[in-house]
Amino acid sequence: AQSVAQPEDQVNVAEGNPLTVKCTYSVSGNPYLFWYVQYPNRGLQFLLKYITGDNLVKGSYGFEAEFNKSQTSFHLKKPSALVSDSALYFCAVRDQLFSGGYNKLIFGAGTRLAVHP
Amino acid sequence: EPEVTQTPSHQVTQMGQEVILRCVPISNHLYFYWYRQILGQKVEFLVSFYNNEISEKSEIFDDQFSVERPDGSNFTLKIRSTKLEDSAMYFCASSEELAGSYEQYFGPGTRLTVT
Numbered sequence: 001a002q003s004v005a006q007p008e009d010q011v012n013v014a015e016g017n018p019l020t021v022k023c024t025y026s027v028s029g030n031p032y033l034f035w036y037v038q039y040p041n042r043g044l045q046f047l048l049k050y051i052t053g054d055n056l057v058k059g060s061y062g063f064e065a066e067f068n069k070s071q072t073s074f075h076l077k078k079p080s081a082l083v084s085d086s087a088l089y090f091c092a093v094r095d096q097l098f099s100g101g102y103n104k105l106i107f108g109a110g111t112r113l114a115v116h117p
Numbered sequence: 118e119p120e121v122t123q124t125p126s127h128q129v130t131q132m133g134q135e136v137i138l139r140c141v142p143i144s145n146h147l148y149f150y151w152y153r154q155i156l157g158q159k160v161e162f163l164v165s166f167y168n169n170e171i172s173e174k175s176e177i178f179d180d181q182f183s184v185e186r187p188d189g190s191n192f193t194l195k196i197r198s199t200k201l202e203d204s205a206m207y208f209c210a211s212s213e214e215l216a217g218s219y220e221q222y223f224g225p226g227t228r229l230t231v232t
Binding site: 032034036042043044045046049051090092094097098102103104105106107108109110 | 208
């Protein structure tokens with residue numbers, strides 16, 4: 001069964017410093033991986049995805065993620081954190097039950113990012 | 118930019134009552150989903166829907182739950198007889214599922230409180 005793990009409940013970083021939010025995955029085939037962000041009382045916003053190709057993918061708001069097949073990781077990164085980046089971040093993997101569409105996303109438990117001024 | 122919308126934003130209901138949560142997916146999307154998030158917990162899949170049929174449902178999605186696409190735009194989740202443990206944030210999502218474009222777009226959610 002596909003799964004993702006986010007080993008950190010919370011990550012604290014000072015504004016202007018680089019940030020990393022960790023994610024590891026377990027899949028039976030090639031992984032389709034996603035990061036979403038959730039601000040308080042809001043829905044999930046898509047940040048970026050890895051489907052195939054370059055291991056470093058760039059997304060919204062200056063975020064990027066590095067796919068590492070040997071370590072089965074897909075860590076979210078940003079070179080310089082902003083206070084406004086403070087939110088809940090979810091890593092997700094697309095299930096592979098169906099060869100066509102409508103495969104569900106399987107989410108990690110989430111990591112709360114707190115960026116301090 | 119097109120987005121998924123959901124109504125109501127907050128629904129309070131008494132245990133045993135029926136509720137209908139409504140969603141308008143992005144117009145050219147063909148695949149629809151419901152997820153829920155109990156406060157402080159992870160996002161859990163409930164059901165996926167394609168071509169007017171349920172594609173997959175989770176163990177949570179028992180006989181008390183149903184989904185419907187009553188017209189060309191709305192997608193609804195009905196809970197026939199709510200329980201206290203149904204209190205959660207319910208998210209609707211939609212996707213195109215084109216090659217290379219598998220991301221799902223989520224609505225802002227409906228917070229369901231069962232008393």
